[in-house]
Amino acid sequence: MLLDRNGTLRPDRWRHLADDEAAIDGEAVTVSLARWRAESARWSDRSAPLGLRLANDVPPAEIANALDRLALIVLDFPRFTDGRAYTQARLLRERYGFAGELRAAGNVLRDQLLFMARCGFDTFEVDAMRAQAEDWPRAFREFDLFYQPAADRREPILWRRLRLRQSAGG
């Protein structure tokens, strides 16, 4: 089941193609990085939305030049304790300016959603079995103050208090 940054359930219009599966014209599909590289001419011509599924050990620099062709990038958390995709997300958003949808997939649990949102993720694939039980919207609202800058561009406490002090003439 797919969640957005408000914790609301969303329909998923994307089909995640296996490496040997055919795509239907006009369909929004994601492909693996291997397939995209192997068939790059075919995918670069496509007008229907295209997404990429990236393993969490791929440096984002490797796809930096192709980002404007992608409407969706799916990043992976093989286990919730494996935090490499947080870095991938920030680099894609902040360094390489990816403007499409960033999705978190894999072992995506409620208690990491806010970290993910702050790193630039827009959507989150969560376990359907738990979808009913969890208070998803609450997960995104557990904090509204943050100490450090991140992809969400919220002013961090570190600089906010300095700004307030300076504008108060202190």
Add this chain to the structure above:
Amino acid sequence: MYRYDEFDRKFLEARVAQYRDQVRRRLAGQLSEDEFRSLRLMNGLYLQLHAYMLRISIPYGTLSSAQLRGLAHVARRWDKGYGHFTTRQNIQFHWIRLEDTPDILAYLATVQLHGIQTSGNSFRNITTDPFAGAAADEIEDPRPYCEIVRQWAALHPEFSFLPRKFKIAINATPEDRTAVKIHDLGLNLRRNEQGELGFQVLAGGGLGRTPILAQTVRDFVPRRDMLAYITACLRVYNQYGRRDNLFKSRIKILVQALGIDRYREAVETEFEAMGDERAALALPDAAVAAMQAQFAPPSYPDASDDEADLTRARAAEPEFARWVKYNVKPHKAAGHAIVVVSLKRHGKVTGDCSAGQMELLAELAERLSFGEIRITHDQNMVLPHVRKSALYDLWLRLAAAGLATPNIGLASDIICCPGLDYCGLATARSIPISQALATNLAKREEDIGPLQIKISGCINACGHHHVGHIGILGLEKNGAESYQITIGGSDGANAALGTIVGPAVPAHEVAAAVDRLIDVYLRLRRDGEQFPDTCRRVGAAPFKEALYVAR
């Protein structure tokens, strides 16, 4: 000392609320233990042999009297009346109930304390010199920088699921009372040739299974770029640190595998690529000044440096003289002194402190040390700003409470982890060994002079045995406890790892073996040589021989 503002308070309130809900979900069966474990660890809650253990962060080892009273209250109300101070300047409570922890953390939040950064695969406590702000040899007080890094690191969204724990130390003196070389990331504050402030950055230190000393990544990072450069170091680690093997996932393994040159190259490349992010993390002088204002030195009263009274008291009472000699250190302000409070009473448990002792120290700090207490990484406490004229009265109060053992830096000032008596990771007990050694060596420790004995109850080395002058590692052999002894380690500016001196010995032989090693040192030492100096000069052979002959 840093005082929370409304942002810090609201942040901590939100954290407590978040944790309370996580505990509720766990007890209701909505979260599995596997999912909950990371969450409770990120608030400092471990499961050990007998109960849950709660580790509370004491940022860079600095406490106010109000905070120390708060810890005493936790000990009384929710534990068994005592706490244990650790080698990372934190405190542990060993008899905690999960169901009490939301209330405990809510209570601690009212005195600006929490369990964040005390466990989990993210940043741990940023540690520093326990004499910071009081010692004459520091370039600047390192604590404002520690506090800036602590805040930047708090619930960092990108770095909360690192391959493994990450320990940072910041040092501002040539002597290095902070042991930067055994940290994942060490920062040495320094000035460049233009007199500008910045940091030498070292990475890849750590003890445990594979002890390694940190190496220099860059000699000078301008102060302004401190957070950006740390980010670059962390980002390389988060991406490339090993995640397939728990025992190879610290940054020290990555630096060792790449070699420091390639690690440095990766960090510098990342740092160069940071662009706007570097600007977003730049530390303006105003931010540093604002933080430094929080750590302004107390307004010391005019205190005479005249020591006539002190000299008289020392002459009259040899016990007091002994305490001044070993436990009192010079202070940069005239007429003041730094007092180390020994938690190493002979035969007691190193680093343990009762609620009553905490309350006494809180009161003494309020009256005599501007309300400030420090925790050292060798499990003692410090009253950092005491007037010399108050030393005698202070000593009387401390002695009455068992807090004045005159042994700082001596053989019975042992670092010792909780070991198999408490800890689920341990392979052997460590506390009974430290007690036996302390009582055995007490009678001759002044003759021996400075000696650092460090004991770990397992290979994870929380007792820092690798960097002990004499290090003891508790292992298990055929179902019995067995102790491996190393010599020649040290943890300061000339950090070195100890060498093994013989096969492991059973518990009842440890004290005699240590006696033998000390005898060799006493026989061979030259003027002013400390134990590791003699080891370096004569090598391990005489020591090994003494143990072999004895067997």
Add this chain to the structure above:
Amino acid sequence: MNDRTFQLVTGNRLHDGRVVYFAGDGNWTPEIGKARLVEDKDGAALLAEAQAEPPPHPAIGLTLVEAVRDGDRVVPVTLREQIRAHGPTIAYGA
């Protein structure tokens, strides 16, 4: 002391972390003397029985422990489990 070994199941109680032993029939006890003991060959089955509980399971970190009988006492084979059964070997509380 009889050298014949038995198996029992131990864990820590979820809500307060205290050491507990499986007593059979879904019950858990803090006293090792009341633990359910089985022959070595039946250890796996005992562990499975102890683990079968709808969430939240009252105990965590369940493991099999080898023990011997000494008169009417149950004595774990390892020092670690002896310490878990009887507490730290040192006087604590400063």
